[in-house]
Each structure stands twice: as structure tokens, then as C-alpha cells.
Amino acid sequence: MAEGLPMRVPASGLPARVRIHEVGPRDGLQNEKAIVPTEVKAEFVHRLAAAGLTTVEATSFVHPRWVPQLADAEQLFPLLDDIDGVSLPVLVPNERGLDRALALGARSIAVFGSATETFARKNLNRSVAESLAMFAPVIARARGEELRVRGYLSMCFGDPWEGPVPIAQVVAVAQRLMDLGCDELSLGDTIGVATPGQVRALLTALGSDGVPVSAVGVHFHDTYGQALANTLSALQHGVTTVDASAGGLGGCPYAKSATGNLATEDLVWMLDGLGIDTGVDLGLLTATSAWMADRLGRPSPSRTVRALSHKE
Template sequence: MSRDDSLPMRVADSALPADVEIWDVAPRDGLQSEATRLDVAHKVELIERLVRAGFPVVEVGSFVRAERVPQMADSADVFARVKDLPARTPVLVPNATGFEHARAAGADDIAVFLSVTETFSRENLGASRARMEEEVRCIARRAVADGVRVRGYLSMVFGDPWEGAVADGEVVRLATEMRTWGIRELSLGDTIGVATPGQVKHIVRLLAGSGIAVTDVALHLHDTYGTALANVYAGLEEGVRTFDAATGGVGGCPFAKSATGNLAADDLIWMLEGLGIRTGVDLDAVVETSAWLSAVLQRPITSRVATALTR
């Protein structure tokens, strides 16, 4: 056991992964729901801070229509200024037009997404699941043929504010379909933060049983009901080694009104450090960035660890 001044007591658990990868999604999934719209310079500074802190992947923007998500309207300008940083800098593309714009900007690392539920597909993407599945299939196959790295997001995996419980079979079907399109990385979204640890384990086991390696699965958790860290631990016990989080806990989903902020990267790192799990990310730098982001957004951040360490 060991402890640094700003780190928790470390008690390693050999049954858990020795290291994990954290995707910081604050510049995209975080900022897209914030009332305060940051300019390009502030967004670039945020991304540079996150890369300096040691995040291996920072999702830097979304090539979506400006009228749908105005906070992401300047993603091409932001991407141009961060694409050569020493980290992966993927961008989200919601449709074929977004893919074309991302490629024109020079993006060779993208994320696509589908909703497990029909209502959220129409609310979020303005199209049916069937139509979006066909569109994402075409995007993924074009991307793979062009040597573009592709991640697949599944939204509303654990519950939907309109439809309630989500059919497990649909999660498995869409995940396995994405694999046939050449998508290896899959991120399971608890879009409205209702998942519980047993549910997380159940879904991860179902996917493993369908032939999807757990090392290809990520968890994208929101903390609406305060269970995000418990769900991370459940994922760790199943062998999940990739987690999405947002520095300061910023964000949510502008099309799912019950969704609150993302799992705070600060809180996630604190727990992982305490478990002796390597992240490669400097917690002090993340906390400093949370404080800076709080000032820029002119509101308190939700990270409990950042709040505790900056009192």
C-alpha cells in the first residue's frame, strides 16, 4: 500500500485489469450540452490540457449540423488545430454528410453511433433505426476501406426515458451487426445514467457470449443516479479496460432531457488509482483543468474529487 499527498491509498486487486484506457469526451459529449458556448481558443486549450494530462484519447468534436448542436459548429476549426497533438483525436460523425466533412478536414479517426431504441433514434438523429443502421453501415465500410479508424457507440443500452426497459437482444444484435461492418471498438452508452452494476455485468456477459471480446468493449457512463463508479467497478470485474469520462463531469445529452453529466474523469481516476490500476493520466493536472473549466463555463463542476481537492 502506498499514498501520495493528492492520491488515495492504493490497495491493488489482482482480479482486476492492471491498466485501463480512458477516453476523455469533455470537448465533445461534455461541451455539447453546456449553456455556455466556448470559442475555438478555449476548446483548443481544453484539449491541449487533457493531452498534457496524459489522456491517450480525447474526442475533440462532432461534425453535426450547426442548428442541431450549435456548440459543435466550429469542430472543423478545432480539429485543424489539435489533430497533430500526441494523442488520438477522434471526431463523431452522425451521418454520411458528417463523414464527408470530417474526411475533408483530414480526420482519420472517427466515431459513429446508433440508438438501441426507436424513439431516441428519431429524437437524436431525426431518422428511424432502420435508416440509421443502413447509413452507419455504409459509413463504416467506406471508412474501413479508406483505412480510417472507427469506433461504434450504442446509445440507450441500459434504459430509455421514452420506452423504459431496453431489450437485451437488440443490444446484442446491433453490437454484432457493427462488428460485421468492420467496427472493432464498441462503446456501450448509459445515456441517461440509469444502469446498475448487475445490469452492466449482464450486458457485458451477453456480448462476450456472442463472440465479442471484452477488450473491444468500452463503457460510456453517466452519473444521473450516482451509480457510475459502481458500474465501472462491475465492468472491471468483467474485464472491461476502456472507459469514457469527462473531466469535471461536464455534459449530458441535449436530446435526452433526463440525462445529466458524464462520469467525471477526476472521480474515475481517483478510484482506479486506489485500486492500483494504471491509467497514465496525471490526476493533479485533471483537477487543475476541472477548476479552469469551471471558471470558463462560469458554473461549478460536478466532480466530487475535484471539488474536494480544490477547497
């Protein structure tokens, strides 16, 4: 076993390769109290790409009033033009956000929906049906421009106001998002309450309703320490796209009980140990998250970052 790397012991029934959808620069930094300088964000994305991540969600074209931490999207995105071979998705809430993304040459976008009515109201100030109606022209125009479209679906497992979310309810909204034309669906455990059995049940129900597992990604939070267990459950079901945030940055500004996202380093440590290819250099990734933690003035919440940093 090399220093700083897990012993590789492959397990049967798992994918040979997993694509990590890195959300740190967008989902992570949008929750910071302090505004991170644009140049630091640009270097963060460059470092993540250099570490081998092939999908790095760069920023959000949400109105600055709602997410002031990402108000510099127009300034940031051109600073990433020199990154080759890496998809740089951006979040767009509506047609105005799409206009801004298209003007800068974005080739991949995401919309952010909710499986529950309460969260849809609190996050988008619309009902679930009204939010889907808002997304419809965004997705149609994006597909017309040959952009890749991802649909985030939040509160898939539990909602802080409504409690446990019925699987049939999640499947119904997920199917509507896919029917609008999304290429990929990311299932969000926004407050981190999911357990492995619940993950399997939802994925099984989605498959029965015609949503192929190849189009599904998973997005877990670690509130109750279940993110890696839930990820492994999803992998056993055939999922090959996993969202994670470098250094465990981020949470959800509208879900007060949510802790950070699954740390990319913790995910890579597990996948490396299982012999699953990610293309990610764990050393470079850990160094990147330690670098960003220094910029933010606090230790990284990632256990792997802390463990490997202590070895140095």
C-alpha cells in the first residue's frame, strides 16, 4: 500500500468506473458567509481540473440578491476558458439565467427542483408544478442549443418541514423532470437523513417507472454520517455518477439542519479502496482542499483531508 492510499480490494457487483460530479465551487462556496475573491474561485476550479476531475460545477447564474457569494459568475466564467477536456456546468434558475450562461458560452447547465411543496415554496417561491413550468422553456431552449441539461431534485428522502418524503412522490416529480428533457437526474438528500435501504427503494422505484439508472446521479449530505453508506448502496444498484464537494464544503442555505456535502476526498478514498476508477489524483485533490481551507480560514471538514494532511 502506497503512503496516503488505501489498500485496493475490489468487490463484486460494483461499477468499474465512477464519474464524480464535483460541486465545490458552486454548491460549496455559495454557502460561505464571506465572499471568496473571483481569482481564488478560478484557481480552485483549475486545481480541481488538474487533480483529474472531469466535471466541475463552476458557478450559478442565480440573481445576486439570492446568492451573493456567486454574484461574480460573469467575471469568473471567462477565467476558465483555458481548461480543456473538463465539463463546467452552471446552475440556471430561469430563462434570464440561461441567457447569461449562453452569452458566456456555457455548454452544460443544471436546473434545481424540489420533490416537496414546502421546499419549492421556500427555495423557488413557487409550487412544484409552477417550478416545473418555469424550467420547461429553459430546458427546451438549452436542448435546442445542444447543451447538456442536468436536473437536480432536492428533498428526495426527507424534508425538514414535511418529514419523510413518500417514494411515489419523488418518482412522480423525477419523471416530470426527465420528460422535460433532462439528460441526467441528481437525487438530493438535502438534509442528510437517507439510509441505504431507502436509497435502494427509491432507485428501484425509479427504474420501474422507466428512469434508467444510467441517467441517475446521487447527491448525499453527511448529517447523520450516512453519505458513504448511501453512496455504496447506490453503486450496488448500478449508479455511476456521484456528486461530491472538495473538502466537504457546502450545505443548503434553505435547510438549516443540513451539514456539508459528501467530501470528494472521502469518496475517492472509498472508491480507490474498492478498485473503482475515478481518474482523480487523491494527493492533488487533498492539497487543493487544504489550500482552499486555508483561504477560508478554517480546517477542512473532510476526514480524509485531515488524515492525509496530518501525515505530512
